[in-house]
Amino acid sequence: MSEMLILNGRMVDPASGIDGPRDVLVRDGRIAAIEVPGGLASVANSLPVENQIDTTGMVVAPGLIDIHVHLREPGQTHKETIRTGTAAAAAGGFTTVVAMPNTTPVNDSVKSLRWMLDAARGPVVKLLAMPAATFGSLGLEITDFHELVKAGAVGFTDDGKPVLEDEVMRAALVAAAGLGVPVSQHAEDTRLTGGCSMNAGRVAFRLGLRGMPVEAEARIVERDLRLLREIERVERVRPHLHVQHVSTSRALHEIRRAKAEGLHVTCEATPHHFTLTDEAIGDYDTNAKMNPPLRAEADRHALIEGLLDGTVDCIATDHAPHASWEKEVEFERAANGITGLETALGLALRVLHREHGMELARVIALMSARPAEGIGLKDRGNLRVGSWADVVVFDAAAEWSFVVGESRSKSRNTPFDGAAMLGRVQATICEGRIVYRASGLS
């Protein structure tokens, strides 16, 4: 039996509505007891001090959950491995991450899923995965959803590419509905974005780069919502569509309407899309290149509004590591994507909490309880007795600057090197084990 006490902190657990001083007892990886300060004094007296964490002045919250990360293993381990990527996750306060399937080869079989989830990969935090929706993510034929869910799949996606064909997307939604998992769509009509490397608009014109129109995102979202309606009417099942990294006001508007209509649609927003605009590309900074691209200020504001009014269900990073030589090339040839696991909380607290007045508990919910709900996790994303002891301890008032040189990720591709952050992770606990600890915490 192993025990740990997390003492004197301010517990913020959106799932149970608790925001106040609590002590937490962890036993064998699970939360065993939660008491007001002093309530666990007898345990504290019998437990060695090295098993007690003093979190005076800190927030104690459910470990963060990121349902959209690229860990690059197998096949692209020069960018990241499951071990390095999950170490970065731990440093960022995450205790669960969901790996995207665009590895080499694509994760589209039970065999590849089992390999990825095997403990031999050495994940530092809880690793889950969304396998490919179609074989090879080619968009032609859906994978074996039934067997993959049995093997642990928490959803399906061809992330990096959309499922373009109506009939294929319909088949994926129907199959997923029967299994109670989401189809996670990268909403980009690639017929409108050939040769494009950033958002369409004035900045793209000035830089002489071809721009992706906002319609490219909206059109796929509109098509998928139409499929949801048809399937509900004809098939009498209720599919769950999850729209990844929504970036435009147009697509958000469609999602808001569909939610009002009662369709089962959720969406995520990334910290970079609610923090930066396409102006961040500056003089062709490839660390500001990702897909979907950074958009205009009006889109950024719409995203923040959607986060505030609940249209956006969760924050996800789209952590996408790339080697320096894949970014130090002509802008149009540079790889899409940026790292994000270690900057997500600091940006969310700065932009949403401080600059836009979102309550701390809501920021935490968007990064824990809500994503857990989205992929059907019951015993993670909350601090209830009996749940896994996945906990993040952070100093909510700490102001600091991110230094990419200190990143745990194997890659360095971020536009946030030197950027101001609010709230610093002091410790991350996954299933009762301390997986990250800042220097200085006793």
Next chain:
Amino acid sequence: MTERAKRVATREAGAGLLSGTTADCSAYAAGSLLSVEHLSVADVAGILAMTARLERMDVAERARVLAGRTIALLFYESSTRTRTSFELAAKSLGATTTLVSDKSSSIEKGESLKDTGLTLRALGAEAIILRHPSSGAASLLARVTGLPVLNAGDGMHQHPSQALLDLRTILLRLGRDASTVDAKTLDGITVVITGDILHSRVARSDAMLLPRLGARVVLCGPAELLPESALGLGDGIEIERDFDRALAQADVVMMLRIQKERLAGFDLDLAEFIERYQLNAVRLAAAAAKTVVMPLILHPGPIIRGLEITGEVADGTQSAIEEQVGQGLAVRRALLVRALGVKA
């Protein structure tokens, strides 16, 4: 604030390139010319003064200015005017030049732009003149080599030496002092740029430089080749879709070739384009009937006779097309001297 924090603050505030101030180019070696945005009006005046000084020198004196210096020309796209004029300019100043093109070099074997630049630097190149099909390539090369880089055209982005030679041609043909400029030099002058604006780095460079010297720039073309987002290039820019109306206001009209190689599958009705936007004698005469002055005619080349411009107009008395080529040689000499930090 640390340098990095400043950089991030700038990025988050937006680049602010259009606020009328000169864009930050501190990341690049002095003497680089990547975009007209990096030039202050005083920089432009300095380049024009240097151009005039070099022109006045006798041939032998001029050949000593860059004697013993090494300049590399790195060309990933075909070019006649720009490449030849840079090369002749360098040679007339006494510099040693070497030409590397994407064909017949290790670029064909997959060598990156960065490694190509580092190789040229290791071989003693003190400045690199780059033409490249990707927008931003010149900035990348300047960053990774630390050398002064002269952008001889990067994708659809910028062609700053062309804007400077256009400026000098305009000044000379309007009978102005071509050895200096200030923010009012082109007050009252309307420059109409017509044709394939979308794909044109020349249009961007001219439209971003000339208004800062007082000119009014009118962009003209169909929506497919001239989106409204072009107005974001800066202040002093307008869009007029009707070429005849634009022409009636023009002191200078610059015609642009349709860049078939960059149309990317888009199917343009050439007959309709010619009907609406070709510069021909009839159209010119009609415009002239409404005003007192015949506009000066510019074209950065290559010209496609019978498409955007007719042969008779290109060869006519109002045309300064050949003169532009000559001014290219003159202006590029000054840019090379500036790049290598030589006093002349």
